[in-house]
Amino acid sequence: MRILRLSDTHLTREPGRDGEGVDTRGSLRRILHDCRELPGLDALVITGDIADDGSREAYADARAQISAFAAERRIPALFTTGNHDDRTAFAAVLGSGHLTADGRDAPDSQLHSPDGERAAVTTVAGYRIVTLDSLIPGKGHGRISAAQLTWLRTVLADPAPNGSVLAFHHPPVTVPGVAVQAALGLHDVPTLAEAIAGTDVRLLLCGHFHLQLFGMLTGVPVWVTPGVVTRIDLTATPGTERAVKGASATLVDLGGPHSPTFHTLHARDPHTGETAYELDATELTSVIAKLGPPA
Ligand SMILES: [Fe+2]
Numbered sequence: 001m002r003i004l005r006l007s008d009t010h011l012t013r014e015p016g017r018d019g020e021g022v023d024t025r026g027s028l029r030r031i032l033h034d035c036r037e038l039p040g041l042d043a044l045v046i047t048g049d050i051a052d053d054g055s056r057e058a059y060a061d062a063r064a065q066i067s068a069f070a071a072e073r074r075i076p077a078l079f080t081t082g083n084h085d086d087r088t089a090f091a092a093v094l095g096s097g098h099l100t101a102d103g104r105d106a107p108d109s110q111l112h113s114p115d116g117e118r119a120a121v122t123t124v125a126g127y128r129i130v131t132l133d134s135l136i137p138g139k140g141h142g143r144i145s146a147a148q149l150t151w152l153r154t155v156l157a158d159p160a161p162n163g164s165v166l167a168f169h170h171p172p173v174t175v176p177g178v179a180v181q182a183a184l185g186l187h188d189v190p191t192l193a194e195a196i197a198g199t200d201v202r203l204l205l206c207g208h209f210h211l212q213l214f215g216m217l218t219g220v221p222v223w224v225t226p227g228v229v230t231r232i233d234l235t236a237t238p239g240t241e242r243a244v245k246g247a248s249a250t251l252v253d254l255g256g257p258h259s260p261t262f263h264t265l266h267a268r269d270p271h272t273g274e275t276a277y278e279l280d281a282t283e284l285t286s287v288i289a290k291l292g293p294p295a
Contacts, residue, residue: 001125001162002040005250006031006066007047007169007207008227010084011058018052020230020276022245025061027228030267031247032069038251038265041073043124047207047225048082048135048169051089059093067103074101076122081135082169082208083142083184083291087116096120097131109155113147121155127254128160128200132168140184140291142170142208149195159200162255166196171206171224173215175234180241180284181209183292193218203260205252210243212250212264223262225250230276241279246272 009028010018017023044066051058062079070077079097081090090097095105098120107120108128117133130152134142144152156164172189174181185208186192196204197218204220210227211234226248236242247267254260266272279287289295 001042001127001254003043003045003252004035004041005045005205005225005252006228007225008049008210008229009062010049010052010229011061012052013055013057022229022276024229027247028065030269031228031249032065034267035249041075043075044070044077045167045205046079047167047205048080049084050079052084054086054089056089056093059089063093067099070101076100078122078129078131080131080168081118081133083135083140085135090118098122111148111151117145117148119148119151126162128164130155130164130166132166134168134170134186141293142186143188144192149191152195156199163200163202165203165205166201167205169208171209172217173222175213180288183288187293196220221260239281241284243276245274245276
């Protein structure tokens with residue numbers, strides 16, 4: 001099975017450049033255009049921060065651009081929430097987040113919880129793809145709620161023909177020593193590890209960090225795809241943050257002799273590598289204090 005991975009489109013209500021000078025709609029358009037000749041795609045998985053401002057206009061634009069790409073290839077497009085997303089607006093435009101090739105909101109099953117979390121299942125080529133909702137409204141870090149973990153255990157109780165893939169926004173793995181990732185990544189990781197240990201879960205797919213990263217959780221590979229909107233450049237001075245322009249995506253292949261394989265694709269953007277924004281150590285510390293969990 002071949003999945004095209006996108007994450008962190010950060011679209012806004014108004015087209016044009018955002019506060020950091022990035023043309024967010026243009027970045028999505030460019031990466032989809034440059035991926036137009038990829039052969040054999042079975043699914044598109046987009047892991048959150050679809051809208052930077054939680055606006056319905058941003059979701060509608062993401063849906064229009066991504067559905068057009070998916071319809072042409074007759075493949076489903078599966079969206080998750082991220083910390084910038086608004087569940088109500090997301091649900092109004094994208095429903096469960098699982099769109100069929102002809103644009104219908106039709107997952108195999110989905111979670112119905114009082115908090116309206118977007119979690120659903122679609123089976124593709126014998127693989128069960130489960131999206132989870134790690135959004136904590138108003139915060140930068142993430143968590144998979146107890147309600148979702150209970151639902152997930154039920155979903156995973158019967159193995160799928162080729163195994164399961166989980167997709168959600170906040171990574172449970174970090175680059176050692178990067179404080180902002182530790183603070184604003186997934187929290188309560190052991191409870192997720194417990195829920196997937198011994199099941200048919202073959203792979204976890206995440207976004208949020210705007211960079212490519214591989215790690216393992218309880219023996220399961222975790223792949224973090226870089227952002228469509230920007231890439232965080234860890235060659236910056238430790239304790240500061242630099243984001244650079246240039247949309248990226250990942251091609252994920254499952255089931256081959258070396259499965260899973262990951263290949264990162266970069267849009268051919270003449271502005272690639274140009275600085276989008278920089279945060280000094282004081283600014284980054286205050287972002288962590290504001291958006292992270294209570295000290
Ligand atoms: Fe995020």
